[in-house]
Amino acid sequence: MKKRLRKIIIAAIIFVIAIVIGKIQFINVDENVISIIQIILYILSYLIVGFDVIKKAVINIFHGEFFDENFLMSIATIGAFAIQEFPEAVAVMLFYQVGEYFQSYAVKKSRKSIASLMDIRPDYANLKINGNIEKKSPEEVKIGDTIVIKPGEKIPLDGIVTEGNSMLDTSALTGESVPREVKVNDNILSGCINLNGVLEVKVEKEFGESTVSKILDLVENATNKKAKTENFITKFSKYYTPIVVFLALVIAFIPAMVTKTDILEWVYRALTFLVVSCPCALVISVPLSFFSGIGAASKKGILVKGSNYLELLSKTEIAVFDKTGTLTEGVFEVQKIVNENGIEKDDLLELAAYCESYSNHPISNAIQNAYGKEIDKNRIVDSQEVAGKGIISKIDNKEIACGNMKLMETLGLKNINLVDAIGTVVYVAIDKQYAGYILISDKIKEDSKKAIQALKNVGVKKTVMLTGDNKEAAEKANQELHLDEVYSELLPADKVDKLEELLKNKNEEAKLAFIGDGINDAPVLARADVGIAMGGLGSDAAIEAADIVIMTDEPSKIATAIKISRKTLKIVYQNIIFALIVKIGVLLLSAFGFASMWAAVFADVGVTVLAVFNSFRALK
Numbered sequence: 001m002k003k004r005l006r007k008i009i010i011a012a013i014i015f016v017i018a019i020v021i022g023k024i025q026f027i028n029v030d031e032n033v034i035s036i037i038q039i040i041l042y043i044l045s046y047l048i049v050g051f052d053v054i055k056k057a058v059i060n061i062f063h064g065e066f067f068d069e070n071f072l073m074s075i076a077t078i079g080a081f082a083i084q085e086f087p088e089a090v091a092v093m094l095f096y097q098v099g100e101y102f103q104s105y106a107v108k109k110s111r112k113s114i115a116s117l118m119d120i121r122p123d124y125a126n127l128k129i130n131g132n133i134e135k136k137s138p139e140e141v142k143i144g145d146t147i148v149i150k151p152g153e154k155i156p157l158d159g160i161v162t163e164g165n166s167m168l169d170t171s172a173l174t175g176e177s178v179p180r181e182v183k184v185n186d187n188i189l190s191g192c193i194n195l196n197g198v199l200e201v202k203v204e205k206e207f208g209e210s211t212v213s214k215i216l217d218l219v220e221n222a223t224n225k226k227a228k229t230e231n232f233i234t235k236f237s238k239y240y241t242p243i244v245v246f247l248a249l250v251i252a253f254i255p256a257m258v259t260k261t262d263i264l265e266w267v268y269r270a271l272t273f274l275v276v277s278c279p280c281a282l283v284i285s286v287p288l289s290f291f292s293g294i295g296a297a298s299k300k301g302i303l304v305k306g307s308n309y310l311e312l313l314s315k316t317e318i319a320v321f322d323k324t325g326t327l328t329e330g331v332f333e334v335q336k337i338v339n340e341n342g343i344e345k346d347d348l349l350e351l352a353a354y355c356e357s358y359s360n361h362p363i364s365n366a367i368q369n370a371y372g373k374e375i376d377k378n379r380i381v382d383s384q385e386v387a388g389k390g391i392i393s394k395i396d397n398k399e400i401a402c403g404n405m406k407l408m409e410t411l412g413l414k415n416i417n418l419v420d421a422i423g424t425v426v427y428v429a430i431d432k433q434y435a436g437y438i439l440i441s442d443k444i445k446e447d448s449k450k451a452i453q454a455l456k457n458v459g460v461k462k463t464v465m466l467t468g469d470n471k472e473a474a475e476k477a478n479q480e481l482h483l484d485e486v487y488s489e490l491l492p493a494d495k496v497d498k499l500e501e502l503l504k505n506k507n508e509e510a511k512l513a514f515i516g517d518g519i520n521d522a523p524v525l526a527r528a529d530v531g532i533a534m535g536g537l538g539s540d541a542a543i544e545a546a547d548i549v550i551m552t553d554e555p556s557k558i559a560t561a562i563k564i565s566r567k568t569l570k571i572v573y574q575n576i577i578f579a580l581i582v583k584i585g586v587l588l589l590s591a592f593g594f595a596s597m598w599a600a601v602f603a604d605v606g607v608t609v610l611a612v613f614n615s616f617r618a619l620k
Contacts (some may be wrong), residue, residue, distance in 0.1 A: 001101075006098050011049035014280035018042050042086040050077060050093040072277070079248075079274040079367050087114030094340055094463045100345035128200065138190075138207040149199045151476040155192045158187060159201040164195030165388050167361065170468075179362060181388055195361065197387065242483050243496050244277040244587075269593060274589050277583070285575040285611030292618035301552040301559045309547040312530050314565040315511040318502060319460050319558065320524075322516035323477055326534055327448040327555060328518070332366035335423060343435045355393040355400040358383045363424055364391075366440045367402075379388040380452035386410070392427070401429040408434065422476040441473075444480050445556045452481050462512075464502065466495045466524070495524045503529075515558060521545075532558060568618045575611040582607045 026034060050073075057070035073096050080089035089324030108615070117269045118157040126519035127136045131146055138156040141147060146162065148157055155168070161558055165183040167309045179195055182188055188201060190210040207213055252270035256263040290307030297304050305308050324330050337345045353371035356364035357380065368375070381394035389410060390403015401411055408416055408427050413434050419425045423441025452463055464485040467474050474488035503512055514521070514528035522545040533546035534553045 004097070004101055007048050008066060008094070008101060010047045011090075011094060012042050013099075014045040014048070015094060018045065018090075019087060037499055039086060042090050043081075046077070046081075046090045046437075047236060048329050049090070049097050051072075051249070053093065053096070061576040066242070068174060072244070075245065076274045078418055079271040083271045100192060106308050107267065115459075126150070126153075134423075138210075141203055141207065143203055143206060144204045147201050147203060148199060149194045151194055151196050151198065151429050153194050155188055155190050155194060155201075156203075156210075157190050157203045157207060158188070159203045160187055162202050163200035163201055166199050167195040169193040169195055180450055183388060183580055196385075205472075219465050240277075242275065247587075247591070248261055248274050248277075269591065272590050278567075278585050285579070285608065285615050286572055288612060289568055289572045289575060289615040289618050292615050293571075295563055296568075296619050297561055297564045299553075300560055300564070301550065302557055302564070303549040303551060304561070305547050305549075309530055310565045310568055312511050313513065313562055314569045315509065316460060316513045316530060316562055317510035317530055318462045318512040319455050319465065319530070320349075320464040320466060320499065320502065320512060320514045321483070321555070322514075322524075323465055323469055324442060325517040326443055326521075327451075327477060327481060328442045330442060332424075332440050333443055334366055334370035334438055335441050335443065336421070337436070338419075338439075339436040341433060341435055343430070347426055348436050349438065351395060351398075351430065351435075352381060352399050352426065354395045354429075355383070355402045358393075359385065359391060361441055363426060367426065367438060370438075399431050402426050406419050422473050436609075442446075444477060445553075445555065447556045448487055449481055451555035451558060452483060458559050458562050460559075460562075464488055466498055468495075477513075492523050495521070497529055499524050502529075513558070532561075571618050573615060576612075577613055579607050579611055 014449075018038050021034060021038050021041070053070050054074045057074040060066070060070060073093060077089040077093050080086070080092070081463075088260035122136045125138045125141050126133045126147040127141055127298045128148055131335050139398070140159055141144060147157065147159070151166070161182055161184050163184065165181070167179040167181055168188065170180050182199070187204075188199070190207075248270040251273055252267045253259070253263070255261070256266045287307060290310055293310050294304045294307065297310075304313075321327050324353065334349070339345045339348045339350055349371055350373075353368050353373075354375060356367050383393040383395075385391050386403065386407060390401065392399065392401045392407075394400075401407055404427065405416070405418060405425075405427060408414075408429060411429055411432050413429055413432065416427065416434050419437055419439070421439050421441075423439050426440060427440045428436055428438065455463060462485070463483045464487070465478065465481075465483050466473065466487050468490055469488055471488045474486050478486045499512070499514065506512060511529040513530040514524050514530055515534070516525055517530040517534040521533075525533060525545040530548060531546040531553075532548045532550060534550050534555070548561060550561075
């Protein structure tokens with residue numbers, strides 16, 4: 001990008017110098033010498049900024065692609081040189097390169113290597129050898145080896161737990177908001193994070209076959225599989241360029257043969273015709289319209305990484321959502337407090353918060369956040385964690401127990417009704433007497449329901465949810481959101497498979513947008529026609545894999561982005577139609593000799609200026 005910008009600036013400076021030299025009267029210097037210097041400067045400026053275009057045109061001709069925008073720009077500008085319209089030739093190529101620079105700037109600036117940002121890739125594995133632990137690269141560990149995973153570490157390889165128990169943060173793989181408990185003989189997947197206990201794991205898959213490695217491959221392959229929408233000018237040139245070149249050849253030779261007049265006059269007209277045919281208005285206004293649209297979107301907190309994604313977004317008919325962190329808050333909150341046996345709700349919450357105060361578990365944090373007051377540690381005499389069951393603390397000479405049903409049964413409380421609810425239930429007992437429970441779960445974003453309705457209002461025909469959460473949690477969320485289809489308990493590979501199925505069954509012209517926020521969503525974001533990441537809380541991997549980023553974490557902004565994209569496309573088509581009508585009119589006049597070169601240049605520049613002003617409307 002810097003190299004290209006340098007070329008444009010140097011070429012522009014030389015171009016201005018050439019024009020200025022022609023305007024200054026030099027004493028005792030032959031005018032022919034001045035003209036030669038001026039022509040040399042024009043050629044030098046042209047070659048600096050236009051050599052790559054000519055090179056591409058020649059290479060494409062050898063590959064059988066004759067009529068693209070590179071060929072059009074080359075033949076038109078070389079034609080301008082042939083009829084000694086040097087400033088026009090250089091200016092046209094300069095404008096073209098500036099347009100191309102801005103067209104690619106947003107994409108190149110925003111996109112980095114996805115693999116380098118995949119935070120789930122483990123740095124090392126703690127390999128157990130003869131009772132000693134050695135740090136090794138995950139690639140060096142073999143099937144059957146034993147690895148040790150300490151609290152806070154990423155699980156480097158798939159395997160089976162042989163010793164220890166712990167809670168795992170599986171959100172990177174499944175999007176599941178509730179940590180999963182694992183114990184001896186349970187299978188665990190690489191990419192998860194060990195939260196509290198020390199685990200010894202027997203490796204069952206080499207790194208190349210592990211879950212984390214497969215996710216990396218999925219992202220890279222999905223990016224390669226995505227169809228790139230052709231640049232508008234390329235599509236336009238496929239039809240426009242051969243017609244213009246054919247007509248120029250007809251003008252150059254046929255009239256002279258029929259009328260038996262001077263062939264040079266008709267060749268001059270043909271070259272004038274070619275110069276007029278240069279689509280300056282389109283070259284400048286089309287990318288400018290797109291980037292005005294991108295600017296308008298950024299004001300609303302929507303980052304669009306390229307004009308092609310804005311074009312694709314306007315054709316969106318299927319919106320596919322992840323659940324956790326996208327449609328829901330992605331954080332634990334106390335949803336319900338049920339008190340029994342004479343204790344007040346506030347007192348139940350207070351005792352639970354004190355009981356959980358020494359734990360950093362997400363469930364404990366949710367209870368403490370709901371309590372919202374400072375914890376007086378002096379009130380806590382003793383606190384111990386019962387692995388896989390909960391916590392028992394001594395507070396104000398009372399034994400407070402907070403945990404799952406297994407903890408209640410350990411305390412001898414067997415007649416408690418099992419709570420059937422979506423989320424994590426923390427049962428509370430005071431001095432071995434059941435006191436009630438606290439329900440903790442993720443909650444739907446206030447904006448999500450509005451988002452689904454807004455998408456339907458802008459013409460999105462189908463809304464779908466793909467989630468790693470369990471079926472009950474997914475169905476509960478859909479009771480509020482009213483999506484058309486819901487698929488639950490999906491791993492990243494399952495999400496990609498389901499997305500492939502949706503892509504296969506959709507209308508060819510319709511586009512599918514996927515909206516997600518987690519590392520586990522990166523492969524699906526990359527594979528969708530348009531990947532949209534929730535950028536406020538989303539992972540780096542998801543943001544990099546996405547084509548569009550909603551910086552405010554509001555899913556309703558997707559409908560806003562679609563509206564902006566459609567308005568932008570409307571302005572683009574206005575510019576195209578207006579430019580073509582004027583262009584065709586001037587071409588006809590020049591073919592019959594009624595339009596001089598300067599009249600043609602004026603008409604072309606006038607159309608360009610009007611198209612540019614119209615493009616700025618996309619900013620609002």
